[in-house]
Amino acid sequence: MDLKEYLGNRSALVDQTLEKYLPAGDRMPQSLHQSMRYSVFAGGKRLRPILMIAACEAVGGSAQDVLHAACALEMIHTYSLVHDDLPAMDDDDFRRGRPTNHKVYGEATAILAGDALLTEAFRLLADAKANSGVSAEKALRVIEILARYAGSQGMVGGQVVDMESEGKEIDFPTLEYIHTHKTGALILASVQVGALLGGGDEEQFAALTRFGGAAGLAFQIADDILDVVGEQADLGKDVGSDQERGKATYPALLGVSDARIRAGELCVIAVEALAPLGDKAATLQSLARYIIDRSS
Amino acid sequence: MDLKEYLGNRSALVDQTLEKYLPAGDRMPQSLHQSMRYSVFAGGKRLRPILMIAACEAVGGSAQDVLHAACALEMIHTYSLVHDDLPAMDDDDFRRGRPTNHKVYGEATAILAGDALLTEAFRLLADAKANSGVSAEKALRVIEILARYAGSQGMVGGQVVDMESEGKEIDFPTLEYIHTHKTGALILASVQVGALLGGGDEEQFAALTRFGGAAGLAFQIADDILDVVGEQADLGKDVGSDQERGKATYPALLGVSDARIRAGELCVIAVEALAPLGDKAATLQSLARYIIDRSS
Numbered sequence: 408m409d410l411k412e413y414l415g416n417r418s419a420l421v422d423q424t425l426e427k428y429l430p431a432g433d434r435m436p437q438s439l440h441q442s443m444r445y446s447v448f449a450g451g452k453r454l455r456p457i458l459m460i461a462a463c464e465a466v467g468g469s470a471q472d473v474l475h476a477a478c479a480l481e482m483i484h485t486y487s488l489v490h491d492d493l494p495a496m497d498d499d500d501f502r503r504g505r506p507t508n509h510k511v512y513g514e515a516t517a518i519l520a521g522d523a524l525l526t527e528a529f530r531l532l533a534d535a536k537a538n539s540g541v542s543a544e545k546a547l548r549v550i551e552i553l554a555r556y557a558g559s560q561g562m563v564g565g566q567v568v569d570m571e572s573e574g575k576e577i578d579f580p581t582l583e584y585i586h587t588h589k590t591g592a593l594i595l596a597s598v599q600v601g602a603l604l605g606g607g608d609e610e611q612f613a614a615l616t617r618f619g620g621a622a623g624l625a626f627q628i629a630d631d632i633l634d635v636v637g638e639q640a641d642l643g644k645d646v647g648s649d650q651e652r653g654k655a656t657y658p659a660l661l662g663v664s665d666a667r668i669r670a671g672e673l674c675v676i677a678v679e680a681l682a683p684l685g686d687k688a689a690t691l692q693s694l695a696r697y698i699i700d701r702s703s
Numbered sequence: 704m705d706l707k708e709y710l711g712n713r714s715a716l717v718d719q720t721l722e723k724y725l726p727a728g729d730r731m732p733q734s735l736h737q738s739m740r741y742s743v744f745a746g747g748k749r750l751r752p753i754l755m756i757a758a759c760e761a762v763g764g765s766a767q768d769v770l771h772a773a774c775a776l777e778m779i780h781t782y783s784l785v786h787d788d789l790p791a792m793d794d795d796d797f798r799r800g801r802p803t804n805h806k807v808y809g810e811a812t813a814i815l816a817g818d819a820l821l822t823e824a825f826r827l828l829a830d831a832k833a834n835s836g837v838s839a840e841k842a843l844r845v846i847e848i849l850a851r852y853a854g855s856q857g858m859v860g861g862q863v864v865d866m867e868s869e870g871k872e873i874d875f876p877t878l879e880y881i882h883t884h885k886t887g888a889l890i891l892a893s894v895q896v897g898a899l900l901g902g903g904d905e906e907q908f909a910a911l912t913r914f915g916g917a918a919g920l921a922f923q924i925a926d927d928i929l930d931v932v933g934e935q936a937d938l939g940k941d942v943g944s945d946q947e948r949g950k951a952t953y954p955a956l957l958g959v960s961d962a963r964i965r966a967g968e969l970c971v972i973a974v975e976a977l978a979p980l981g982d983k984a985a986t987l988q989s990l991a992r993y994i995i996d997r998s999s
Contacts (some may be wrong), residue, residue: 430855435880436863439855468998490818495810514791518814519863522786522821523855529825530850533843543839547829550846554826559726559735559819567732567815584731 409644412692417460417470418453424474425481442512442520443527447485450503451502455597456481458622458694462598462615465681465688475537476549476600483557484593486524489517491566508670529554541604549600558598565589566604574653582655583624588632591623598622598691610683610684615678620693623672626698631656633701674699706989713756713766714749720770721777724827731868738808738816739823743781746799747938751893752777754918754990756895761977761984766899771833772845772896775824779853780889782820785813787862793948825850837900845896852892861885870949878951886926887919894918894987906979914977914987921969922994927952928962929997968994 409594425447432441456477463473492499492507493514499507509517529550531537538546555561565588598619602612634649635658649656657666677695681688721743724851728737752773759769788795788803789810795803804811825846827833834842849858868877894915898908930945931954943953953962973991977984 434856435753436855436867438867439860439863443855478845486818488705490814491790495814515866516863518786518789518791519859519866522782522817523859524856525818525821526850526859530847533846535843535847543843547831547834547839547842550829551826551831553820554829558732558822558826559732559739563815563822564732564735564817567735567812570811570815571732571734591730669828 410690410697413690413693414452414697415455417457419472420460420470421449421453421456421477421481425478428475428478428537429482429527438512438516438525439520442508442516443524445511446489446508446520447482447524449485449505451481451485453477453481454626454698455484457592458594458619458691459597459601461690461694462601462619463605464601465615465684465691466602466605466607466611467687468601468607471472472540472606473601473604475531475534476553476604477529477597480553480597480600482524482528482531483553483562483573486521486528487557487562487566487593489524493517496566496570511685545603547569549603552599552603553596555593561588561592561596562590565592569655575655577655577660579660582657582660585655586624586627586657587620590627594623594626595619614680614683618677618695621654621673621677621680622698623662625670625677625695628657628666629669629672629699629701631658632663632670634658635663670699704855706986706993709755709986709989710748710993713753714909716756716766716770717752717773717777718744718748721774722772723780723821724774724833734808734812735816735819738812739820741807742785742804743778745781745801745822747777747781749773749777750922751780751889754890754915754987755893755897757986757990758897758915759901760897761911761980761987762898762901762903762907763983764897764903768836768902769897769900771827771830772849773893773899774894775827776849776893777974778820778824778827779849779858782817782824783853783858783862783889785817785820789813792862821853830950831934832846841899845899848895848899849892852888857884857888857892858886861888865951868951873951873956875956877954878953881951882920882923882953883916886923887916890922891915892921910976910979914973914991917969917973917976918991918994921966921973921991924953924962924966924969925995925997927954928959928966930954932957966995 429444429447430440432444434440459477459480460470488502489508491497492502500510501507508520532550534587537675565585569585569589598615602615631649657669672693678692681691714982725743726736726741730736755769755773755776756766784802787793788798789805796806797803804816828846861881865881865885894911898911927945953965970991974988977987
């Protein structure tokens with residue numbers, strides 16, 4: 408399996424499906440739907456949806472089984488970026504080299520576009536046609552998982568603590584809280600939903616949960632290292648912006664070298680967690696390594 | 704049936720259940736959970752949850768059948784108010800006589816508290832324990848209805864058009880779009896969900912849909928009239944604030960007298976729609992009249 412080809416193929420599939428599920432840009436209110444689409448189709452790598460698809464395939468399912476949930480997850484991820492970029496939050500003018508949503512559509516529409524993306528994600532997850540072949544019990548469980556990991560005790564909780572920690576000395580448990588919640592939670596959710604909708608059993612679900620926990624944390628550490636050592640082109644935002652803001656990061660607390668070691672350890676834990684899945688987890692293994700290698 | 708007693712009793716029930724379902728204020732991140740609770744327990748009349756309960760009772764169900772969904776609906780309504788009050792939106796410092804969420808917790812936390820309330824609403828709607836006795840198929844349909852009416856083609860869509868129409872001359876169809884979406888959508892959703900979870904049949908669902916459409920529009924017209932003629936104490940915000948902002952309203956387009964006539968007509972339509980439900984709809988009839996009478 409060629410990972411680059413896999414990433415290209417699966418992200419194209421996610422893009423096509425997002426195109427189908429998002430309300431058209433000429434539907435009223437047009438500014439809102441265009442604003443939603445602007446940020447969803449802003450060149451994201453679709454990492455979370457691809458992890459969901461790979462987890463689904465690792466338990467014997469196919470991409471088709473999770474595509475609607477993968478799109479819902481990407482809508483949730485996108486809404487979080489739109490709100491995160493707002494002047495009252497990170498106040499970013501650019502993301503992935505393009506002006507941020509509120510710079511193009513104005514703050515009010517950006518807030519509402521984020522709200523609408525989050526709401527549309529849950530509408531899609533409950534949509535009878537999108538769920539064809541999925542039992543209602545399972546569809547409900549998927550909604551519960553995504554809402555739990557996206558909410559006040561998941562991603563949003565991590566955002567709040569991250570924001571409150573800016574410019575402060577924080578301890579290791581707080582840093583770990585921020586990382587496991589702000590970024591880790593949705594990554595964990597992605598592989599859990601993949602396991603569920605792919606028809607995985609409890610052992611496989613548990614294995615992917617361990618994988619997702621370690622991979623999610625490794626991903627955030629790698630991202631923080633990139634912010635220190637990366638090229639602006641790789642990052643799509645200014646290098647060193649975390650440090651400038653006094654953001655709590657692994658490199659800031661441990662130094663780049665020890666942060667790299669920690670990311671490597673987590674990668675090993677993630678890969679080892681996949682053992683019960685056998686050969687079918689080869690893609691997930693490659694994905695875990697790819698996540699870390701970006702930063703080394 | 705004494706309507707005042709009914710409103711007091713049912714809103715107390717909703718408050719108790721919200722207390723149970725909302726994450727505690729001492730749970731991490733505390734500022735986020737306190738901010739969510741601040742706005743949920745800000746003295747709202749719980750009109751939407753009470754309409755849901757009354758619709759449920761009108762088809763032979765009991766309040767217990769819909770309490771979790773009623774709380775989820777109130778969380779969605781509350782999130783919309785928190786975001787609506789933000790400086791980038793209506794920029795309100797007070798709501799119901801208390802400082803708005805962002806004045807107390809700051810803009811960033813207010814944005815995230817709104818996000819978390821919306822997410823928590825869907826978590827609750829998918830929660831297995833909260834749904835005990837409800838089939839998974841029905842629970843999914845409830846989620847689909849609430850997400851549809853709250854999203855880009857429902858409430859959020861109405862907000863966007865409302866915002867874009869400020870200070871502009873708008874035509875009647877645009878005004879009706881704003882009202883049926885911004886306020887009407889969640890009121891319609893409340894009675895549809897009540898009908899579903901109360902075990903209503905298709906005829907009853909259709910009757911309550913007609914009722915909700917008319918009552919929702921009447922409610923917004925009454926609100927707009929109150930903004931012109933009401934006492935500040937009744938309104939919880941400044942009288943005349945709509946006019947000051949150049950908001951699109953029925954009184955602005957038709958005059959107060961014709962707007963009252965229109966609200967009265969809609970009330971008759973709403974009450975007549977309840978005919979198939981017989982005596983059990985007496986409370987809903989009173990609620991519809993109560994909605995209009997506030998403004999006359």
